[in-house]
Amino acid sequence: MTFIDLRDRYGITQLAINTDEQQELSRQTRELGREFVIQVVGTVKERSSKNMKIPTGEIEIILSQLTILNKSALPPFTIEDETDGGEELRMKYRYLDLRRNPVRRNLELRHRMGIEIRNYMNDRGFLDVETPVLIKSTPEGARDFVVPSRVHAGQFYALPQSPQVFKQLLMVAGYDRYFQIVKCFRDEDLRADRQPEFTQIDCEMAFVDRDDVLATFEGLTKHLFKVIRQVEMTEAFPRLSYADAMELYGSDKPDIRFGMTFKVLTELVQGKGFKVFDEAEYIGGICAEGMADYSRKDLDKLTDFVRRPQVGAQGLVYVKYNEDGSFKSSVDKFFDAEQLKVWADSMGAKPGDLLLILAGNKKKTLNALSELRLEMGNRMGLRDKNVFAPLWVVDFPLLEWEEESQRFYAMHHPFTSPVKDDLELLNSDPAKVRADAYDLVINGVELGGGSIRIHNDGLQKRMFEVLGFTDEEAQEQFGFLMNAFKYGAPPHGGIAFGFDRWASLMAGLDSIRDVIAFPKNNAARDVMIDSPSPIHLNQLDELNLKLNIKE
């Protein structure tokens, strides 16, 4: 017998030919090569040696006819679950890479998510409305991609970073529940796992407050995890203020699959002559349960880790609270066992635990401690990809002060409403104003974010003032929105999810690239079609443009 593995989108089926009895077919099969496209006729039979690992493993097809529909050259890498092809090669031949099961499964999962999301939203009265892609460039936020107009010389469209303004106008138009799964664009500086085009699940509701929005999209989230991943999220999602998230996790997108929250030690440990502590603005630590037997080597590696530029700590203080109740620390010179016991108690540590402490500038130390916590989470196996821990982070600051330009920037965007109680502060102490904004974080990944919006033209105008817009600038950029608010705008709010990121989280992947059929590389280049690329001079001429390349 000769056997052939026939692969299609749905799996692999075994074809069988009796080499002796079917000489013509046998001759034909000898012409076949990997990835040939064939058409066959035959009889389905139960297999003698079954492969229970695949759905079609119990049957085979005894061939009676075979046609070669198309031949194939030898692919540049093996088309198997584990391939020998490097990233660049697989991207260049993406149409071959897409044949591999793991990639296909990712795109199928993304497809199913899309269908589920749309039906869920439709069932709840949300209207899918397409907003324009050719819009207007605004200086706020990230950099826009622009599109020169041929008809209107010297003028440009911009590609949307989000349909924000249009969805708000839909609320003004009385479409009280809107959603769209929509491509968005950002011409950002290149960074790993950034795509110049990405997809957003964009939603907006009128006549709602924060709790209405959170309840609605908590529902969507639970539904998706249930139908796509068979994960039941029965509990209400916990909520954490931005301020608490920073104090407890040093991050506005904490991974709460595990605890190990920060304990502040500043007052407790200062004034004992240890200079590193005494000169620090902030001293904080985490307690790694049961890790007191961590080796010298492991601790050294951890110290190297915290000293990396992206972590940014100067050094690491450890305290081993041994099983026998004794202590061993990197600061034994300055602190005795009694003092270390006080630390351990204040951090809720038990014998067998390891305390890891960082000190320095508060902002930097919180960030370093966050990285250290995640690293320990990884080392201790606390970040299981099949466990999903959702969290709402709420009450973000409305504004961020930028030293360089000496002005406030909107932390989310200029249309975010302040929390009602903080409205007065907008005049007296803008930095303290909380935004009525929220993020959905799962496993430390920011899946989405949104806010209750400003719906009052006076407040919107005031907001632009705070952001340093002149009246003229505000009018030129967003006059149509402030004007729209004059004609009966309802209170409204919404949220937008990163579809790529959500799909990637659900698929258990680290990169969004693997849930995108034709992604661009880290240099924003499509290496398969070789884009971007030069265009003809007459195209440029028609667009009233000239190249102006600096050396």
Next chain:
Amino acid sequence: MTFIDLRDRYGITQLAINTDEQQELSRQTRELGREFVIQVVGTVKERSSKNMKIPTGEIEIILSQLTILNKSALPPFTIEDETDGGEELRMKYRYLDLRRNPVRRNLELRHRMGIEIRNYMNDRGFLDVETPVLIKSTPEGARDFVVPSRVHAGQFYALPQSPQVFKQLLMVAGYDRYFQIVKCFRDEDLRADRQPEFTQIDCEMAFVDRDDVLATFEGLTKHLFKVIRQVEMTEAFPRLSYADAMELYGSDKPDIRFGMTFKVLTELVQGKGFKVFDEAEYIGGICAEGMADYSRKDLDKLTDFVRRPQVGAQGLVYVKYNEDGSFKSSVDKFFDAEQLKVWADSMGAKPGDLLLILAGNKKKTLNALSELRLEMGNRMGLRDKNVFAPLWVVDFPLLEWEEESQRFYAMHHPFTSPVKDDLELLNSDPAKVRADAYDLVINGVELGGGSIRIHNDGLQKRMFEVLGFTDEEAQEQFGFLMNAFKYGAPPHGGIAFGFDRWASLMAGLDSIRDVIAFPKNNAARDVMIDSPSPIHLNQLDELNLKLNIKE
């Protein structure tokens, strides 16, 4: 009693206040104006005078509480089904125009279509795969919109005119059924009812021939008409070759809600001394049933109609076949009753019918006769917007010869497969090759079109040669596609529908603008947000561009 009409997305509800008993509420209602946004509490009661025309007409709400959530200035036009606002004003305040019932109903219909299409395709195993928006400019077809890259100086992305190449690559990748509802872009010269961005229902299938594709999308079409318009299309859609469509209707998108097909009279009427006929390449006519009593005035208007530049005939010959069997024609000087009887018989006319005849250059006359037929269809009430007559037009020519550039162009696109029987002609007589292409036409509107594609790298290369590409050009533009065909490409084909047009047809509208939430005007301008618009010089500089505006 005071009554207030409260409007939301779902309709109008009557609020009632007892003016005497509820003085504070009465005072509040006097503050209200048109389009104010309010929140009310009250009790639902059966109305004494019912309005059975609206779903909420049997009830009213007796108010107990009223809060003004936002005021409204007086809108620039009335927000009613029939508005006094002109096109330009309504576009500038589109968020107010969208509040009108007819516009809202159009967008709701479009939403429902989207949901139905996606679920129908999903149920049949089609995968929704997003293809990139930032792709590569190609000189073939309509003009591309381009997007300058900041990172890659002097290079550009292009916005897709369709995801054609990507969906074919998905077939090569083994995703045997693909669909997507996707924005496409064309920088065409401005024309009424053109939008620079439009939405396509884009589909592709592998291992199919033409009949598989037609059967699949005939199914989708029937389903949509049934669920959206409650129209049962029980019959198989008729099919007409391009050649027949041109001979019978003078159009490749005939409206077959009515007959009135063309009859060729050339041989019959020539040689009788009437110069207009004797010098004509083609003479053809239509028979308007029961219209013999058409007045002189109506016939004069019809003559004016056919002389319009967009129709382009020199004049109109009419023959009235009166009820009494007599004839009256505009060519009585040249033809007697006996001769006119022969014409009438050859055209299948009966007493009471009106023959309308045009003569001249064949191509122009076919086109003029087509316009005349449609006009008569309108005048005779044969084009009912609630009747839907679907038609497949098949066997298009593969190539069109362009005199100016002295080369062939692909009538559909360069990836369209020739009909198998015509493959040989590609070398001997390319103009005669038929494409394995098809259009879905309903009521004279081309809803969609597609083809079986070339899946063989040799044939694709040959096609580019016929289109006058050098090897180098073909390689530079489409090398990745021809390369993909080397690695086991299956036979495949597909179709793309104009979603805007389809929605507009279903909504009974004449313009696609009315099914688009935020359309651009005929000058490709969004007058609401005022786009396109100039951008900052530093943006241009970052993009390595300079304006080069000719006076």
